[in-house]
Amino acid sequence: MTHTVLTFLDRAFPDGRIEDATKPQLFATDLGATRGDGVFETLLVLDGHVRKLPAHLARMSKSAALLELEVPDHEAWERAIVTALDEYQRVVGPLTEVVVKLVATRGVEGAHEATCWVAASAPAPAAKRQREEGIDVLLLDRGYDSDLAERAPWLLLGAKTLSYAVNMAALRYAHAHGADDVIFTSADGKVLEGPTSTVLIAHAEKDDAGRLTLKRLVTPQLDSGILPGTSQGALFAAAKDAGWELGYGPLEPEDLFDADAVWLISSVRLLTPVNHVDGTAIGTDPELARALTAELAGLFDKIA
Template sequence: MHMAERFDEDSLRAVGVRIDAEHPEGIIFDPHQPQLRVTDLAAVRGDGIFETMLVKEGHVRKFSAHLERLQRSSKITGIGIPPAESWRAAVARGLDEFRTRSGLPEELSVRLTASRGVDGEPASEDVNFSGTYWALLTPVPQSVQASRGNPISVALLDRGYDATAAERAPWLLLGAKTLSYAVNMAALRWASEHGHDDVIFTSSDGQVLEGPISTVLIGSRGEDGRVHLHTPSPEVGILPGTTQATIYRAAEAAGWTTSSGPVTVEELRGAQFLWLTGSVKLVSPITRVDEQEFTADPEITDQLLQFLTQEG
């Protein structure tokens, strides 16, 4: 079969950059050719960590925040990772490859992956290069760009552990962005089969957690017109969202108020406005949670999207 028949146009244009001890600034590879050993723990056990970032007009958004979270995941999982300069150089190399090959698309998603590597065979004596590392740059499909800000319906799904699990059971790796996303993807399929676009996970003791690939944001507009934003805090075993953090900084500068802390399912159901936020989808207003309708405020949603263009 011809390549063009197997891959859609966006993935066909993808560029890969591998990082290893011999190529700390990255070396280009063809992501449509085999690259990973079948014994790599990323493939065998999903034992790796990753970040997904947005590149708009050649600028990587929130690069430092993503590298900091990758470092946090590295610490939690004990997977050594190359220094920040390596990742930055590798991504720059990938962007250059696009420029010389087909021109830079308006938007790219960049996925940084660090695998623990092949069991018992470290790729290098240097712990920061002992695993398998790569960046994958893929054009963001037009459909994803066009869907930003569109209202969505979400299912509330039980994640199966209580809100203290992160503290009680560190081996669950809650709060690390690991490759083990099979459960997250299964939840999204379940939601889709039941007529929803997305998911909000809840803990077994009734706390609101996060989406499978997004952060939950709750909003209210006071009588004076001021907007207040609230989000569940990472202590409940969720990822600290870089999109939410960027929104908070810009919102505070604009005179809005913000907070983070526990959110019960009842509080979620009583909220005025709800959104899911993430690095590539950016902001999606929620207009249905299970069977309950919510109103969207297009003005606030536009403002949230605007906040994300301002920095980082």
């Protein structure tokens, strides 16, 4: 069983309070458990460095604000992360690759104080395998149109909340039908996102010597009810500096099939190539797709 280090944010313990993750820690009346009322972020630590920490903390603050949920400040989270990683290193070993989850719930019903913790554990073995071998995905209809977030902000479509039952159900459906993951589409036919990832597509051209010339990277529109990806944002900044053209949708399923390469990108699984969508192979030039993946992965590896 994977060892998890659990550190609670507690006013009586400025640097966080370590607890035993193998024992019950959450009250049965906590609104995070009973209603999924809370927010979270998942970060990756590579070789001792927490990647994109400011971006994750900023997104968590934004998500909490959308829920009108008061959470600790960034410095408190940072101290708790340090405590968790120090304990992980002491108990488990080197911080070669560690998944860190930040969770804040609305707390015990009636108590009016958030329950917040940091959990550090090893990544699932499938994460590395999928980023190396690629994945097959299904297109699934999410059941609403792409401008719903603007019309109905109370649905919290741009917040990273604990209410992930639908996302997990979509993944189970994919696995039951021989696929690894899902790309959601809207009722009006737009590409949205994966259950735990952001969609990227690329178009490229090669010169007579086989060198990549035009390189264009596109992601769905950020105002289409999707969660703004910290990994997508960081990669776009690096790709722009490296001479890539960038675009923000709108994307339709046909754009996936016309692309030279498609990826799902997330903080833990990183840049994961999509091999097939609904059973159809992506791209007509596997060598080009591998070259694009290698170049973007190299850029992504340098992100702080």
